[in-house]
Amino acid sequence: xxxxxxxxxxxxxxxxxxxxxxxxxxxxxxxxxxxxxxxxxxxxxxxxxxxxxxxxxxxxxxxxxxxxxxxxxxxxxxxxxxxxxxxxxxxxxxxxxxxxxxxxxxxxxxxxxxxxxxxxxxxxxxxxxxxxxxxxxxxxxxxxxxxxxxxxxxxxxxxxxxxxxxxxxxxxxxxxxxxxxxxxxxxxxxxxxxxxxxxxxxxxxxxxxxxxxxxxxxxxxxxxxxxxxxxxxxxxxxxxxxxxxxxx
Amino acid sequence: xxxxxxxxxxxxxxxxxxxxxxxxxxxxxxxxxxxxxxxxxxxxxxxxxxxxxxxxxxxxxxxxxxxxxxxxxxxxxxxxxxxxxxxxxxxxxxxxxxxxxxxxxxxxxxxxxxxxxxxxxxxxxxxxxxxxxxxxxxxxxxxxxxxxxxxxxxxxxxxxxxxxxxxxxxxxxxxxxxxxxxxxxxxxxxxxxxxxxxxxxxxxxxxxxxxxxxxxxxxxxxxxxxxxxxxxxxxxxxxxxxxxxxxxxxxxxxxxxxxxxxxxxxxxxxxxxxxxxxxxxxxxxxxxxxxxxxxxxxxxxxxxxxxxxxxxxxxxxxxxxxxxxxxxxxxxxxxxxxxxxxxxxxxxxxxxxxxxxxxx
Numbered sequence: 001x002x003x004x005x006x007x008x009x010x011x012x013x014x015x016x017x018x019x020x021x022x023x024x025x026x027x028x029x030x031x032x033x034x035x036x037x038x039x040x041x042x043x044x045x046x047x048x049x050x051x052x053x054x055x056x057x058x059x060x061x062x063x064x065x066x067x068x069x070x071x072x073x074x075x076x077x078x079x080x081x082x083x084x085x086x087x088x089x090x091x092x093x094x095x096x097x098x099x100x101x102x103x104x105x106x107x108x109x110x111x112x113x114x115x116x117x118x119x120x121x122x123x124x125x126x127x128x129x130x131x132x133x134x135x136x137x138x139x140x141x142x143x144x145x146x147x148x149x150x151x152x153x154x155x156x157x158x159x160x161x162x163x164x165x166x167x168x169x170x171x172x173x174x175x176x177x178x179x180x181x182x183x184x185x186x187x188x189x190x191x192x193x194x195x196x197x198x199x200x201x202x203x204x205x206x207x208x209x210x211x212x213x214x215x216x217x218x219x220x221x222x223x224x225x226x227x228x229x230x231x232x233x234x235x236x237x238x239x240x241x242x243x244x245x246x247x248x
Numbered sequence: 249x250x251x252x253x254x255x256x257x258x259x260x261x262x263x264x265x266x267x268x269x270x271x272x273x274x275x276x277x278x279x280x281x282x283x284x285x286x287x288x289x290x291x292x293x294x295x296x297x298x299x300x301x302x303x304x305x306x307x308x309x310x311x312x313x314x315x316x317x318x319x320x321x322x323x324x325x326x327x328x329x330x331x332x333x334x335x336x337x338x339x340x341x342x343x344x345x346x347x348x349x350x351x352x353x354x355x356x357x358x359x360x361x362x363x364x365x366x367x368x369x370x371x372x373x374x375x376x377x378x379x380x381x382x383x384x385x386x387x388x389x390x391x392x393x394x395x396x397x398x399x400x401x402x403x404x405x406x407x408x409x410x411x412x413x414x415x416x417x418x419x420x421x422x423x424x425x426x427x428x429x430x431x432x433x434x435x436x437x438x439x440x441x442x443x444x445x446x447x448x449x450x451x452x453x454x455x456x457x458x459x460x461x462x463x464x465x466x467x468x469x470x471x472x473x474x475x476x477x478x479x480x481x482x483x484x485x486x487x488x489x490x491x492x493x494x495x496x497x498x499x500x501x502x503x504x505x506x507x508x509x510x511x512x513x514x515x516x517x518x519x520x521x522x523x524x525x526x527x528x529x530x531x532x533x534x535x536x537x538x539x540x541x542x543x544x545x546x547x548x549x550x551x552x553x554x555x556x557x558x559x560x561x562x563x564x565x566x567x568x569x570x571x572x573x574x575x576x577x578x579x580x581x582x583x584x585x586x587x588x589x590x591x592x593x594x595x596x597x598x599x600x601x602x603x604x605x606x607x608x
Contacts, residue, residue, distance in 0.1 A: 023573070037324055
């Protein structure tokens, strides 16, 4: 077990003069043409990308009351609250929210969407619980910014580009691509032919027929709406939803 | 009345000549004009305006701002900005000092109360007395053959006061800083004095006016002495490569840690006062003092203007060091002070001697 000793790198006198000159030269250059990357926040804003995870807005028209947002929230910030129409809509507690936006990603109907607002102030913790009504309108913020700032990479270095005017903060969500799904049986040999799927299907798309000594499941893809009820009920988990053929 | 007449006569015999305001003084009736010209009496003018109080005060207000702003630019930051933002926060230090004025001065229980409160004020003795011997062009309060030597002697008194402040604080950080200050004093004092001796050898006099009028640039005559003086000034004023006694990150302002309120403000500008005195000495010895193109309407003030501009340039160079170099360790600084810097200062004396012998 020998101890490895590190030696100081040895510089010649010329090297030292060179490095001192380089340091002083850099300081001189930066003193006259600084590459300052500070954003003077209240007076100017940084331009964030459209998928910035900021304040969350809610569209009650698109909500299908599936509770997915409340289930997925890792911080337990979303609670469902009963509305006068006996349906449940989300409320977000911003004291707990960690802005992971799992709720936005998991929202089936696209009712929750993101904004670029990140500077909402509250007087106390109780106020931070945003009710459903508050979530439907963008929050009030004070805007002093006259220009916005973009970071661009030029000559392998980060530079600021200042643009006059205010950046937009409300982002329209990208159009949703909807796929029509269809039910398929992955493993017909494991199917016991219990008939649960046929019982649960509301559109009579699944039927059980007896061929010889086996019960065989038949799926009518023309009738299937891709609702997924059979997939949920199948005791052997051999049913699966896939995209309908011919669609991308 | 007779005495007043004598004083006015004395004052008018030794007046700073500024052609620009002579007609204004001529417009007043005789006794008034002589009274109005009293501040132009050379010793008074030197002590109060330039290079004395007014210049020092202005530089003390401006230099910390220049330092912070310059270092911020070099380090890709912004620096002070919010106070008078259209001027880049130029009165930041004025605002700071107002805040210091209204803050409570806390004297800690462990401190030695009389010394703790007195030393911060007494330390203005070595800071302000050298002002009397600084020559801005031809404006000087007390002109003697030994001005440079007296300035150097007074500057060398600084560490005594800093040691007193640190010792009377009764704080372990202050004590560590004090010991470091003492070590740094050992490191830089001998090379500093040797480099000044080298320059005195070349010029043959310690009279700053005569040095300025000789028309010779010290930095050309003896660049090694200039280098040693520069490094010793950086060590003596705790500029960053040798910011060892204060060492913000580990000692939190070292000997001055216990000071608060306005006493902190006074301790804070102490290093800048020392920097001003040493920069003035550097300008006098190496940059030709107040020599420069004559601006006719300003008269004698022209030399003073060049002098102050040179001092500002020197001080800004010292300020920029903060952004360029990291801090040395104490033992590294001591080793450098007693080996290479001492050797260079001895070389500088040899160069000066050779020059004196060759020209004689």
